[in-house]
Amino acid sequence: MSEGAAIEAEGLVKSYGDVRALDGVDLTAPAGTVLGLLGPNGAGKTTAVRILTTLLPADGGRARVAGIDVATEAPQLRRRIGLAGQYAAVDENLTGFENLQMVGQLYHLPKGEPKARATELLERFDLEDAGGRLVRTYSGGMRRRLDLAAALVARPPVLFLDEPTTGLDPRSRIGLWETIEGRVAEGTTVLLTTQYLDEADRLADRISVIDHGRVIAEGTSDELKDQVGGEALEVTLEAAGQAEAAVAALDGVASQRPELDGIVLRVPVAGRKGTIAAAVQRLNDAGVGIDDISMHRPTLDDVFLTLTGHAAEEDGEGEE
Amino acid sequence: MRASAISDTLVLAKRNFLRIARAPDLLLAFTVQPIMFVLLFAYVFGGAIPTPGHSYIDFLIPGILVQTMAFGGFVTAMGIAEDLRKGLIDRFRSLPMSRAAVLAGRTLSDIATNLISITVMLVVGIIIGFGFESTFLHVVAGILLLLLFGYAFSWVFAFIGLTSSSPEAAQSLGFIIIFPLTFVSSAFVPPETMPAALQWFAEINPFSTTVNAIRALFIGDPAGNSVWGAVAWSLGIAAVFAFLAVARYKRAVVR
Numbered sequence: 001m002s003e004g005a006a007i008e009a010e011g012l013v014k015s016y017g018d019v020r021a022l023d024g025v026d027l028t029a030p031a032g033t034v035l036g037l038l039g040p041n042g043a044g045k046t047t048a049v050r051i052l053t054t055l056l057p058a059d060g061g062r063a064r065v066a067g068i069d070v071a072t073e074a075p076q077l078r079r080r081i082g083l084a085g086q087y088a089a090v091d092e093n094l095t096g097f098e099n100l101q102m103v104g105q106l107y108h109l110p111k112g113e114p115k116a117r118a119t120e121l122l123e124r125f126d127l128e129d130a131g132g133r134l135v136r137t138y139s140g141g142m143r144r145r146l147d148l149a150a151a152l153v154a155r156p157p158v159l160f161l162d163e164p165t166t167g168l169d170p171r172s173r174i175g176l177w178e179t180i181e182g183r184v185a186e187g188t189t190v191l192l193t194t195q196y197l198d199e200a201d202r203l204a205d206r207i208s209v210i211d212h213g214r215v216i217a218e219g220t221s222d223e224l225k226d227q228v229g230g231e232a233l234e235v236t237l238e239a240a241g242q243a244e245a246a247v248a249a250l251d252g253v254a255s256q257r258p259e260l261d262g263i264v265l266r267v268p269v270a271g272r273k274g275t276i277a278a279a280v281q282r283l284n285d286a287g288v289g290i291d292d293i294s295m296h297r298p299t300l301d302d303v304f305l306t307l308t309g310h311a312a313e314e315d316g317e318g319e320e
Numbered sequence: 321m322r323a324s325a326i327s328d329t330l331v332l333a334k335r336n337f338l339r340i341a342r343a344p345d346l347l348l349a350f351t352v353q354p355i356m357f358v359l360l361f362a363y364v365f366g367g368a369i370p371t372p373g374h375s376y377i378d379f380l381i382p383g384i385l386v387q388t389m390a391f392g393g394f395v396t397a398m399g400i401a402e403d404l405r406k407g408l409i410d411r412f413r414s415l416p417m418s419r420a421a422v423l424a425g426r427t428l429s430d431i432a433t434n435l436i437s438i439t440v441m442l443v444v445g446i447i448i449g450f451g452f453e454s455t456f457l458h459v460v461a462g463i464l465l466l467l468l469f470g471y472a473f474s475w476v477f478a479f480i481g482l483t484s485s486s487p488e489a490a491q492s493l494g495f496i497i498i499f500p501l502t503f504v505s506s507a508f509v510p511p512e513t514m515p516a517a518l519q520w521f522a523e524i525n526p527f528s529t530t531v532n533a534i535r536a537l538f539i540g541d542p543a544g545n546s547v548w549g550a551v552a553w554s555l556g557i558a559a560v561f562a563f564l565a566v567a568r569y570k571r572a573v574v575r
Contacts, residue, residue: 085410107416
């Protein structure tokens with residue numbers, strides 16, 4: 001295992017009866033980075049989080065979080081982690097303030113500190129006006145923010161976020177993303193599970209793609225995209241009859257043979273810089289009329305489809 | 321370590337109290353429901369059930385108090401099942417807190433609600449004709465025994481809550497277990513009137529032992545070994561189910 005990693009797991013195995021939820025998973029996150037765990041429902045993401053947060057013993061393998069062994073030093077580890085699960089685990093019949101205060105007391109923060117932290121976090125999460133209200137009156141987005149605030153009460157160096165934005169409206173998602181980015185900027189290490197590719201793309205420094213209990217790919221978002229092919233230029237022609245002229249004109253720009261689909265010409269290119277300008281110039285010179293032209297990068301959806309043979313958000317073989 | 325286990329328990333017991341204060345629908349379960357039972361049994365069945373040596377209301381009140389104590393832990397079972405479903409147990413288990421505190425906090429707050437139920441039922445009982453026939457100290461001892469018995473069953477319900485798939489399942493599982501135990505006992509009718517098999521069960525049933533002990537302490541029935549027997553049963557049930565429930569809690573995850 002590498003030195004200085006805030007999260008390091010080696011060969012994690014977990015079975016439920018005949019089902020192998022985890023089948024030898026390795027994970028690493030250097031301190032101060034975000035590791036994205038990307039996969040469909042039932043891939044084993046939540047199982048991995050539960051093992052790393054001491055909720056579940058692994059059947060095999062080992063893991064250290066913040067330098068502390070997950071299996072043998074669980075009580076010490078619990079002081080140094082924060083967990084926000086899929087469920088917005090807050091008490092409906094307490095106020096926002098009381099929820100945070102309770103969590104602070106259960107972390108055994110020094111006297112006075114639970115109240116101070118609760119006030120501070122409510123303000124930071126834009127909940128100060130709602131802090132005195134019972135949580136059952138909160139919207140879904142407010143509950144998630146409170147849940148995340150609860151995970152931060154003890155200023156844990158390592159934060160586990162299990163599908164933190166599932167079921168949130170787009171505006172709340174973006175708000176939560178900004179909050180997470182703020183924590184990371186202050187040095188927190190984050191393990192984030194998600195089935196949303198745009199979320200992993202935006203937040204994660206490195207991504208481990210997990211499917212059927214195995215890590216099937218690992219790298220930065222760009223590295224993963226490169227695995228399924230680089231960038232392409234998409235040219236929409238005014239007339240299909242000019243396709244041949246267009247292919248000829250773009251010969252110097254293309255890195256591989258272009259493909260034609262109706263009036264859309266897809267041209268793999270080596271780089272991004274100046275490509276569109278050059279292509280437009282050449283097409284103009286050749287007298288080819290263009291309706292539209294754009295650069296196309298593969299999305300993580302493309303990555304997932306290529307790696308697993310199925311799309312990311314279908315395939316739910318049941319709950320984890 | 322010990323000190324923090326106690327403070328964790330108190331933090332969670334306070335949470336449970338606040339819940340009851342804020343959703344007073346639960347309070348009905350501790351007040352109106354016992355009153356209803358007292359009145360139904362006293363006036364619907366009372367005339368038909370001969371209870372040699374006592375009026376039916378004197379016979380009934382100890383029995384119905386014990387039954388109410390056994391059911392008092394419902395709130396614990398449903399609350400724990402609800403916490404499991406909402407992911408709160410996951411959060412608590414990820415915190416550096418005592419592994420027993422969530423359950424101990426629940427069972428502790430049941431003692432307070434059980435005390436409310438006892439008070440309400442005794443007041444209603446006295447209004448409709450119940451009278452103590454023992455010393456003040458015996459009455460106090462009886463109330464403490466009721467609370468101890470209720471506490472033991474709170475641990476049974478804690479275990480039920482942790483093993484049920486939902487609060488609704490916890491509730492019906494609780495009913496299935498507790499109802500036969502309370503009815504096939506000396507709580508509502510003298511067991512001598514039951515068929516032989518039921519009579520045998522009613523006599524070894526810890527409910528009967530506890531009901532007989534409360535009758536001894538409240539209305540001066542011969543105690544025999546029933547008081548110490550009831551204490552032993554309560555302590556035994558509490559110890560076994562506290563052990564089972566805490567062991568279960570350590571492995572509990574959201575379902």
